[in-house]
Amino acid sequence: MSGTSDGPAPTADLVRSAVTQSHGTSSLRAGTLSHEPHEAHEAHEERARRVEPLVEPLIDTPVELSAGLPVGLSSKFPVGLAAGLPARLSAAAPAGLSTHTEDGSGDGTGVEGRTFRATFAAAPLAMAVVDREGRVVTANDTLAALLGTGADGDGLTGRIAADLVDLATDARTWHAYREVLRGRQARLRCTRRLKHPDGHSLWAQVTVSPLPEEERAVLISVSDISGRRELQARLRHLQMHDPVTRLPNRTLFFERLSAALEAEAYEESGTGRIGLCYLDLDGFKAVNDTLGHRVGDRLLAAVAERLTRCANEAGYARTATPLVARLGGDEFALLVEDSTGTEQLADLADSVLKSLQMPFDLSGQRLSVSASIGVVERHAAGTTATGLMQAADTTLYWAKADGKARWTLFDPERNAHRMTRQALSSTLRPAVERGEFTLEYQPLVCMEDGVVRGVEALVRWNHPQFGTLTPNRFIGLAEEDGSIVQLGRWVLATACRQARRWQLEHPDAEPIFVSVNVAVRQVWDSDLVSDVAAILAETGLAPHLLQLELTESAVMGSAGRPLQALQALSDMGVGIAIDDFGTGYSNLAYLSRLPVSVLKLDGSFVRGFQYESGDHEGADGAEAPPNPADEVVVEAMIQLAHRLGLTVTAECVETAGQAARLRRIGCDTGQGWLYSRPVAPDRISALLSAAACP
Numbered sequence: 001m002s003g004t005s006d007g008p009a010p011t012a013d014l015v016r017s018a019v020t021q022s023h024g025t026s027s028l029r030a031g032t033l034s035h036e037p038h039e040a041h042e043a044h045e046e047r048a049r050r051v052e053p054l055v056e057p058l059i060d061t062p063v064e065l066s067a068g069l070p071v072g073l074s075s076k077f078p079v080g081l082a083a084g085l086p087a088r089l090s091a092a093a094p095a096g097l098s099t100h101t102e103d104g105s106g107d108g109t110g111v112e113g114r115t116f117r118a119t120f121a122a123a124p125l126a127m128a129v130v131d132r133e134g135r136v137v138t139a140n141d142t143l144a145a146l147l148g149t150g151a152d153g154d155g156l157t158g159r160i161a162a163d164l165v166d167l168a169t170d171a172r173t174w175h176a177y178r179e180v181l182r183g184r185q186a187r188l189r190c191t192r193r194l195k196h197p198d199g200h201s202l203w204a205q206v207t208v209s210p211l212p213e214e215e216r217a218v219l220i221s222v223s224d225i226s227g228r229r230e231l232q233a234r235l236r237h238l239q240m241h242d243p244v245t246r247l248p249n250r251t252l253f254f255e256r257l258s259a260a261l262e263a264e265a266y267e268e269s270g271t272g273r274i275g276l277c278y279l280d281l282d283g284f285k286a287v288n289d290t291l292g293h294r295v296g297d298r299l300l301a302a303v304a305e306r307l308t309r310c311a312n313e314a315g316y317a318r319t320a321t322p323l324v325a326r327l328g329g330d331e332f333a334l335l336v337e338d339s340t341g342t343e344q345l346a347d348l349a350d351s352v353l354k355s356l357q358m359p360f361d362l363s364g365q366r367l368s369v370s371a372s373i374g375v376v377e378r379h380a381a382g383t384t385a386t387g388l389m390q391a392a393d394t395t396l397y398w399a400k401a402d403g404k405a406r407w408t409l410f411d412p413e414r415n416a417h418r419m420t421r422q423a424l425s426s427t428l429r430p431a432v433e434r435g436e437f438t439l440e441y442q443p444l445v446c447m448e449d450g451v452v453r454g455v456e457a458l459v460r461w462n463h464p465q466f467g468t469l470t471p472n473r474f475i476g477l478a479e480e481d482g483s484i485v486q487l488g489r490w491v492l493a494t495a496c497r498q499a500r501r502w503q504l505e506h507p508d509a510e511p512i513f514v515s516v517n518v519a520v521r522q523v524w525d526s527d528l529v530s531d532v533a534a535i536l537a538e539t540g541l542a543p544h545l546l547q548l549e550l551t552e553s554a555v556m557g558s559a560g561r562p563l564q565a566l567q568a569l570s571d572m573g574v575g576i577a578i579d580d581f582g583t584g585y586s587n588l589a590y591l592s593r594l595p596v597s598v599l600k601l602d603g604s605f606v607r608g609f610q611y612e613s614g615d616h617e618g619a620d621g622a623e624a625p626p627n628p629a630d631e632v633v634v635e636a637m638i639q640l641a642h643r644l645g646l647t648v649t650a651e652c653v654e655t656a657g658q659a660a661r662l663r664r665i666g667c668d669t670g671q672g673w674l675y676s677r678p679v680a681p682d683r684i685s686a687l688l689s690a691a692a693c694p
Contacts, residue, residue, distance in 0.1 A: 120138075120140055121141060121153070122140075123142060124142060125142065125222075125223065126139075126140065126142040126143035126145075126147075126221065126223070126224075127142070127219060127222075128140070128143050128153075128156060128161060128164075128219075129217050129218070129219055129220075130181075130217060130218050131216065131217050132181050132218075134160055134161055134162055134181060135158055135160060135161065136156045136157055136158060136159045136161050136164070137157065138153065139154075139156040140153045141153045143156065144156055146202075146204070146224060147194070147196075148197040148198060149197075161220055162174070162177060165192055165194065165206045166193070166194055167192070167206065170190075176188045176190075180208045181218060183213065187207070187210075188206075188207070189206070189207045189208075190206055191204070191205050191206070192204050202224055203224070203225050203226045203228075203229040204224055205222070205223045206220065206222050207222075209221075239251070242325075242326040244297050244300055244326070245300055245301050245303075247304050247307075247325055247332075248323065248324070249325065249327075250325070250326075250327045252325065253325035253327060254385060256335060257388070258385050260335070260337045260380065261274065261383055261384065261385060265380075266380045266381070270319075270337070270338035271338045271339060271340055272338075272380055272381065273339045273340070273377065273378065273379055273380060274377070274378065274380045274383065274388070275336035275339035275342075275348075275377040276334070276336070276376045276377075276388060276389075276392050277322075277333065277334040277336075277345060277348055277349050277352065277373050277374075277407070278331070278332075278333050278373065278376070278389075278392035278393065278395070278396050279332050279333075279334075279371045279372060279374070279396070280329070280330045280331045280332070280371065280372060281299075281330040281371050282369065282370045282371060282372055282400075282405060283369070283370075284296070284299075284329075284330035287367065287369075291365065298362045299360060299362060300326070302360050302362065303360075303369070304324070304332070306352075306355045306356060307324045307332055307352060310334075310348065310351045311323075311334055311348075313351065314336075314344075314347070314348045314351065319338060320337050320338060322334045322335060322336045322348065323337075333392075334348060334352070336348065341377065342375075342409060345375045345376075345377045345409075346375065346407070349375050350407070352407075353370075353405070353406070353407060356369060356370060356371050357370065370404060370405035371405070372396060372406060372408075373396065373399060373407035373408070374391075374393065374395030374396030374397070374399055374410070375392075375395060375409045376388060376391045376392045376409075377409075378391075391415065392410070394410070394415055394418065395408050395409070395411075396408075424469075424474055424477055425480070427463075428474060428477060428478055428483045429481075431461065431463070432486050432487055432490055436462050437460065437461055437462070437490065438459075439457050439458065439460070439494055439495060439498070439681075440457075440678035440680060441455040441456065441458070441678060441680075441681060441684050442676060442678040442679070443455055443675050443684070443687065444515065444669050444671050445675045446668070446669055447650075447659060447663045447667055447668065447669060451510075451691065452512060452687055452688070452691065453513070453669060454512045454513035454514065455499075455512060455513075455515065455684060456514075456515040456516075456671065457494075457495035457515065457516050457517075458471065458678045459471055459487070459491050461473070471517075475519070478519075479519050479521050482521070482525060484519045485521065485522055488518060488519060489522075489526070489531055491516060492516050492518075492532065492535055493538070493539070495516050496514065496516075496535050496536065496539045496541045496546060497539045498514070499511075499513070499514040499539075499545055500540050500541045501681075502685060502688060503545075505685060505688075506688040506689065509688045509689075510691075511542075512545070512688070513544070513546065513547050513575065514541075514545065514546060514547070515547040515548075515549055515575075515577065516546070516547070516548055517548075517549045517550075517579065518550050520550065520562065523562045523565050523566075524562070528569070529565050529568045532546070532548075532569060533572065542573075543572050543573030544573050544574075546574050547577055547597075547598065548569065548574060548575070548577070549577045549578075549579040550566075550576070550577075550578065550579060551578075551579050551580055552578050552579070552580055563594075566594065566596075567595045569595075570595035576595055576596045576598070577598035577599070577600055578591075578596055578598070578599050580602045580651075581601055581602060581637075582601060582604075582637065592644055596646060598646060598648070599637070599641045599648050600649045600671075601637065601648060601649070601650050601651060602651065603651045603652030603672075605630065605633065605634050605637075605650075606634075606651060606652045606658055608634075609630060609634070609657065609658040609661045609662060631661065631665065634662075634665060635666070638665055638666050639666070642666065647668040648666075648667050648668050649669045649670065650662050650667045650669070650670045651671050651672065652672045653670040653671060653672030653674045654672050654673050654674050655674060656674065658672075659674055
């Protein structure tokens with residue numbers, strides 16, 4: 001029966017035709033025995049009921065005919081069609097496995113028996129019928145050819161089916177297979193890698209389906225899926241590798257990293273440690289921008305080759321070679337599983353840097369590049385892929401910040417400081433609104449008579465987690481994120497309000513000025529002149545009782561808006577002081593053109609005045625004379641300041657000897673622990689009260 005021009009005959013029609021033909025044969029025989037037609041008709045009706053449910057899902061589905069067997073039916077054959085099994089089953093079949101044909105001859109020579117016997121033998125799908133003991137009852141030649149037994153299907157009869165298709169080596173698969181044999185599981189489908197006698201391996205999909213209960217057997221079908229697996233492997237390789245460098249990409253790298261961090265990967269063997277070198281090229285963007293992306297891609301490929309060579313050399317005589325991957329852009333990673341310690345990672349980082357220092361010759365283009373590398377090495381236990389990459393990324397940033405073209409090892413203490421900075425930065429702005437900041441005041445004392453002339457306002461952050469923090473912990477962060485404007489305005493208003501309160505509470509005492517630090521960003525990002533004017537008007541503090549301190553690096557070289565703001569404040573009557581003088585530009589010629597009234601000498605100069613002559617003995621008992629150079633430098637700065645009409649304040653005065661020497665060379669005021677540490681406002685009130693008493 002062949003298909004028409006409209007296409008192959010539907011599967012259901014093929015099966016129904018076979019049933020009809022068989023029924024017709026019985027009717028002819030009924031001509032000699034008048035009592036058989038009715039019984040034969042019932043027998044064929046019963047067989048039709050058994051066949052049609054098997055092909056019901058395929059009804060109206062066009063199929064191709066291959067060796068007389070519909071492709072869609074091949075995976076289901078010969079379930080329920082016991083009469084279609086080859087004649088050789090009659091001798092080998094276990095009890096209960098029927099081989100009778102429709103004519104009742106029992107030898108499988110009926111029309112239907114011969115049809116299905118031929119179909120089973122010629123089917124392109126490798127198949128075998130297996131009894132409940134797991135032995136092959138019959139198999140077709142396709143299975144024998146697939147397994148490379150060198151014989152036809154008859155040569156497989158009696159063999160252990162599980163051995164033929166490797167169902168016993170995997171405990172889970174073996175259990176499921178036994179359950180199907182015992183009728184407790186409906187079906188088993190698995191993929192196995194089979195060894196062919198000629199030496200090559202093939203991937204096979206094995207399906208085990210039960211036959212009807214009365215047959216007491218199962219059908220095993222085997223499909224060669226090696227081509228599909230090979231295609232999948234090629235597609236996975238393309239998906240997991242970078243097309244430019246042919247290195248593993250980010251996806252494969254994290255897959256390997258996650259696998260290496262699983263407990264079973266390091267608990268039973270290896271060092272239990274893991275290492276990572278995370279690097280990127282310094283200035284790679286300039287290569288792309290100036291020479292184009294084609295040259296950039298060639299450079300990346302050349303870098304990948306050198307990294308791979310370094311990894312191979314590092315893996316020589318070791319159990320594993322480091323994995324080299326391109327994570328994106330100009331970022332690469334070298335993953336070291338079972339690392340032996342930081343020394344191994346340091347050696348690898350050194351070799352990478354040296355390798356990349358050699359120039360690259362790219363089709364006539366000679367390029368030199370460098371790289372920065374972050375190195376992390378730690379125990380695998382308790383480490384996550386995310387945590388390891390965060391540490392590596394942070395360390396790479398340190399290498400960049402430290403000057404590039406170097407490797408930097410992860411430092412837990414430095415990282416803790418960075419995490420603290422990040423935590424502080426994220427809560428800095430809300431802290432001002434929550435009122436977490438307070439001010440302390442350190443006296444500024446006249447060195448001639450020891451009278452308090454003013455105070456410097458110093459901000460403190462009463463952090464709920466980290467306790468009381470001094471300005472050096474958070475002022476830099478405030479300047480970076482711009483919150484210094486909001487914080488500085490609060491400090492200025494609070495200090496002026498407190499200075500005015502002291503003045504009102506102690507009318508008999510000489511009013512003291514308050515000195516407030518101002519960041520240069522406050523001048524640029526806010527109207528400092530308007531803010532100061534508004535705060536003075538609000539608090540009622542006289543302008544000459546306010547002094548603003550700016551660092552030397554912020555003031556020296558000021559032009560435009562900063563200089564105009566300083567001049568306007570000076571014209572208003574507000575004092576301007578240069579803080580930490582002597583550590584920055586020290587442009588003395590420019591100093592005369594600034595509206596400055598006070599120089600505050602940096603504490604590093606004052607520390608050289610630690611002892612007055614005769615106050616300290618050396619290790620051998622002799623006097624340790626003061627360094628005359630310190631005194632000459634400081635005295636020269638004080639004299640210059642006085643000639644320019646400026647007063648001088650010395651910071652960090654801690655001993656009486658320092659104070660005596662500073663007083664002798666003409667320093668005007670001093671500030672330091674010799675006089676007082678920064679204290680709360682009520683302590684300053686007590687000092688003012690004591691000074692007012694006769």
